[in-house]
Amino acid sequence: MERxxxxxxxxDAAADPALAGYLEERPRLPxxxxxTLVLNKVDLLDVAGAAVLAGVQGRCGASAVCRLSALxxxxxxxxxxxxxxxxxxxxxxxxxxxxxxxxxEALGRAEAHLAEAARQLAGRxxxxxxxxxxxxxxxxxxxxVGAQSSDELLGxxxxxxxxxx
Amino acid sequence: MRFSRTxxxxxxxxxxxxxxAALAGARxxxxxxxxxxxxxxxxxxxxxPAIGGIGKGHLVREIDALGGAMARAADRAGIQFRxxxxxxxxxxxxxxxxxxxxxxxxxxxxxxxxxxxxxxxxQEVSDLILEGGRVRAVVTLSGIVFEAPAVVLTVxxxxxxxxxxxxxxxxxxxxxxxxxxPLASRLREIMPRCGRxxxxxxxxxxxxxxxxxxxAVQHSDAPLPVFSFLGRAAEHxxxxxxxxxxxxxxxxxxxxxxxxxxxxxTGAIAGVGPxxxxxxxxxxxxxxxxxxxxxxxxxxxLDTHEVYPNGISTSLPFDVQCEFVRSxxxxxxxxxxxxxxxxxxxxxxxxxxxxxxxxxxxxxLFFAGQINGTTGYEEAAAQGLLAGINAAxxxxxxxxxxxxxxxxxxxxxxxxxxxxxTAEPYRMFTSRAEHRLLLREDNxxxxxxxxxxxxxxxxxxxxxxxEAKQRxxxxxxxxxxxxxxxxxQIPREWAQRVLGGSAPARDVSVFELLRRPEVSYQSLLxxxxxxxxxxxxxxxxxxxVQRDMEVRARxxxxxxxxxxxxxxxxxxxxxxxxxxxxxxxxxxxSIEVRQKLAAVRPAxxxxxxxxxxxxxxxxxxxxxxxxxxxxxVA
Numbered sequence: 001m002e003r004x005x006x007x008x009x010x011x012d013a014a015a016d017p018a019l020a021g022y023l024e025e026r027p028r029l030p031x032x033x034x035x036t037l038v039l040n041k042v043d044l045l046d047v048a049g050a051a052v053l054a055g056v057q058g059r060c061g062a063s064a065v066c067r068l069s070a071l072x073x074x075x076x077x078x079x080x081x082x083x084x085x086x087x088x089x090x091x092x093x094x095x096x097x098x099x100x101x102x103x104x105e106a107l108g109r110a111e112a113h114l115a116e117a118a119r120q121l122a123g124r125x126x127x128x129x130x131x132x133x134x135x136x137x138x139x140x141x142x143x144x145v146g147a148q149s150s151d152e153l154l155g156x157x158x159x160x161x162x163x164x165x
Numbered sequence: 166m167r168f169s170r171t172x173x174x175x176x177x178x179x180x181x182x183x184x185x186a187a188l189a190g191a192r193x194x195x196x197x198x199x200x201x202x203x204x205x206x207x208x209x210x211x212x213x214p215a216i217g218g219i220g221k222g223h224l225v226r227e228i229d230a231l232g233g234a235m236a237r238a239a240d241r242a243g244i245q246f247r248x249x250x251x252x253x254x255x256x257x258x259x260x261x262x263x264x265x266x267x268x269x270x271x272x273x274x275x276x277x278x279x280x281x282x283x284x285x286x287x288q289e290v291s292d293l294i295l296e297g298g299r300v301r302a303v304v305t306l307s308g309i310v311f312e313a314p315a316v317v318l319t320v321x322x323x324x325x326x327x328x329x330x331x332x333x334x335x336x337x338x339x340x341x342x343x344x345x346x347p348l349a350s351r352l353r354e355i356m357p358r359c360g361r362x363x364x365x366x367x368x369x370x371x372x373x374x375x376x377x378x379x380x381a382v383q384h385s386d387a388p389l390p391v392f393s394f395l396g397r398a399a400e401h402x403x404x405x406x407x408x409x410x411x412x413x414x415x416x417x418x419x420x421x422x423x424x425x426x427x428x429x430x431t432g433a434i435a436g437v438g439p440x441x442x443x444x445x446x447x448x449x450x451x452x453x454x455x456x457x458x459x460x461x462x463x464x465x466x467l468d469t470h471e472v473y474p475n476g477i478s479t480s481l482p483f484d485v486q487c488e489f490v491r492s493x494x495x496x497x498x499x500x501x502x503x504x505x506x507x508x509x510x511x512x513x514x515x516x517x518x519x520x521x522x523x524x525x526x527x528x529x530l531f532f533a534g535q536i537n538g539t540t541g542y543e544e545a546a547a548q549g550l551l552a553g554i555n556a557a558x559x560x561x562x563x564x565x566x567x568x569x570x571x572x573x574x575x576x577x578x579x580x581x582x583x584x585x586x587t588a589e590p591y592r593m594f595t596s597r598a599e600h601r602l603l604l605r606e607d608n609x610x611x612x613x614x615x616x617x618x619x620x621x622x623x624x625x626x627x628x629x630x631x632e633a634k635q636r637x638x639x640x641x642x643x644x645x646x647x648x649x650x651x652x653x654q655i656p657r658e659w660a661q662r663v664l665g666g667s668a669p670a671r672d673v674s675v676f677e678l679l680r681r682p683e684v685s686y687q688s689l690l691x692x693x694x695x696x697x698x699x700x701x702x703x704x705x706x707x708x709x710v711q712r713d714m715e716v717r718a719r720x721x722x723x724x725x726x727x728x729x730x731x732x733x734x735x736x737x738x739x740x741x742x743x744x745x746x747x748x749x750x751x752x753x754x755s756i757e758v759r760q761k762l763a764a765v766r767p768a769x770x771x772x773x774x775x776x777x778x779x780x781x782x783x784x785x786x787x788x789x790x791x792x793x794x795x796x797x798v799a
Contacts, residue, residue: 002756003756003757003760128253128254128257128602132601139599143781151585151777154597155440158440158441
């Protein structure tokens with residue numbers, strides 16, 4: 001859990017409006033990882049429960065709180081937006097466009113290299129050049145998703161085949 | 166007892182890494198001492214008697230381009246030479262030689278004994294003396310203290326070595342040799358992260374008990390490949406063939422029935438072995454659907470009957486080894502001369518090294534070879550060479566020489582180790598290099614020899630040959646580009662046979678013709694014999710020049726594009742990251758990325774980008790951070 005970017009802690013708000021389940025668990029959660037408290041079943045929350053919850057919610061120590069009803073769908077949109085922004089996706093219009101433009105450009109490069117590889121495959125006997133185009137295509141995709149190391153590739157290859165030292 | 170003389174550089178270990186380290190140190194003018202457990206085993210090949218292969222041949226050529234010993238020794242000891250990947254284009258083509266074990270060892274010992282500035286001493290090293298975070302001396306088992314400001318450790322599988330044959334095991338560094346236990350425990354105190362790896366060898370066989378008539382034969386290639394840029398095929402000893410046979414279902418049944426007596430499967434061996442070179446019991450276990458595995462019968466030498474059956478390394482009990490070997494075609498009557506075994510040994514996490522191969526923990530202490538988690542003679546020699554060079558530079562108070570990834574497999578090897586670490590014995594492959602169309606066997610000299618000359622590694626003979634070759638390349642390139650052919654000058658028959666009918670409709674230069682994948686230099690000579698390279702000052706030049714022209718033609722365009730790539734990343738490679746950077750405090754980085762960077766502590770932004778799991782976005786954050794920090798530093 002220490003390696004997580006974020007912890008989603010889901011509670012039944014109707015059954016435990018005092019958030020006892022969370023407060024009890026909190027000392028065992030890694031301090032450096034932010035916690036989003038997800039309060040489910042808010043559709044079943046009665047007036048007394050709502051008052052208890054309102055009293056404790058602000059002081060519970062969670063980085064964010066999302067109210068949710070999985071049954072009615074209430075709060076789902078907000079949770080989804082919260083997760084997107086926690087993962088670093090900016091909601092601002094301009095930022096989205098620029099990220100997309102960069103991705104589109106990378107995809108375009110990948111496509112061009114794949115097309116060149118296909119052309120080489122059809123026409124010539126130059127396997128190392130085909131491999132070069134495929135590598136460049138992979139590199140372009142890596143600009144979006146992060147590089148895959150050739151070591152992982154070797155793992156795949158030698159899962160079914162071996163050579164000497 | 167203090168030894169009467171102090172040295173500039175001490176190399177511990179006389180294997181392939183130690184050899185190159187000691188020779189390089191002495192070539193750079195250091196008073197160098199090579200300490201070994203046994204002068205008799207200098208240059209010994211502990212595993213299979215072969216040099217080179219895919220990726221490895223490239224390393225050997227680079228070592229040669231820097232004046233190293235391995236290629237020259239392989240040329241004088243090679244008894245079967247082949248060019249691998251011959252059908253796949255020059256970038257991935259690789260030279261491989263079977264070596265006569267005795268000849269190889271003799272050649273290496275001769276080179277070491279005749280190197281000016283290099284002394285040998287036989288005694289096991291058991292301790293290091295440190296002072297103020299720096300190395301000051303090494304101590305041998307009998308208490309002799311040798312002082313030097315720089316020490317290269319190349320101790321192979323001898324650190325805490327343990328040999329397994331079946332469920333029997335004993336301490337050992339190699340069959341017949343003792344391990345280094347005191348040194349291993351001392352290093353465990355010094356180095357923060359230590360791991361355990363495993364490798365293995367097959368049993369050896371008396372060739373007189375093999376029925377060769379039942380086996381496929383594999384001869385040397387013609388023309389005979391040569392390893393060193395300065396080598397000639399005439400240096401090679403008599404050539405002998407290898408043979409090929411296969412395991413079969415009965416072999417696999419015998420092996421399977423003994424799984425319960427295999428230290429691999431009973432848990433006696435904890436070390437991790439290489440994925441790409443598993444033991445035969447591992448192959449039978451992991452590739453259960455395969456009915457046969459290839460076995461190369463490699464000669465051990467010209468004047469011995471012993472052979473090395475490559476492909477069946479094993480740590481099964483000896484009785485099982487005898488039984489399964491005799492189930493293989495041609496080996497029915499085989500007499501085993503030595504049992505196969507597995508060996509486990511300590512290695513230290515190479516992420517605790519700088520790119521100079523100096524340990525981060527102790528100034529002046531360098532590691533090379535299997536101690537860093539690699540496997541293979543060539544990988545060891547490559548690190549030995551670099552560690553020797555950088556130890557010499559360190560001792561002189563000069564900055565280290567870091568080979569970049571686009572300059573050589575030497576750079577790829579070291580950068581992979583210090584950036585990614587390794588979970589299994591690390592072996593070189595051409596696929597590990599992103600610039601592999603640039604990093605070819607044929608141009609290792611152009612990539613590295615000029616820098617080697619500046620450093621002082623290259624003697625006058627090699628430099629004169631290098632300069633003559635560069636001149637010959639330029640004039641030949643010019644000749645092929647300026648010589649133009651009109652459509653009528655290309656005979657219909659030649660166009661039909663070589664080009665498949667599509668003769669050029671306009672004037673073309675000979676070089677343009679050579680760019681077509683179907684056209685080789687040889688086929689141009691058929692077109693017009695006057696195209697033959699004119700008389701060159703040296704008989705070694707013509708084949709090297711011819712090959713270079715084919716490569717330039719084939720990769721034109723690709724090579725320029727690769728140069729652009731390199732230019733683009735150069736800025737990152739030259740941006741240093743502060744050694745004390747507190748990754749935990751860097752806002753915006755995910756915890757995973759922070760931990761990964763902190764585990765490696767990369768020296769440059771370029772290295773940081775290659776740490777697995779570090780995304781382009783994380784690098785942008787680092788760039789921003791460096792910008793903010795920069796004004797305060799300045």
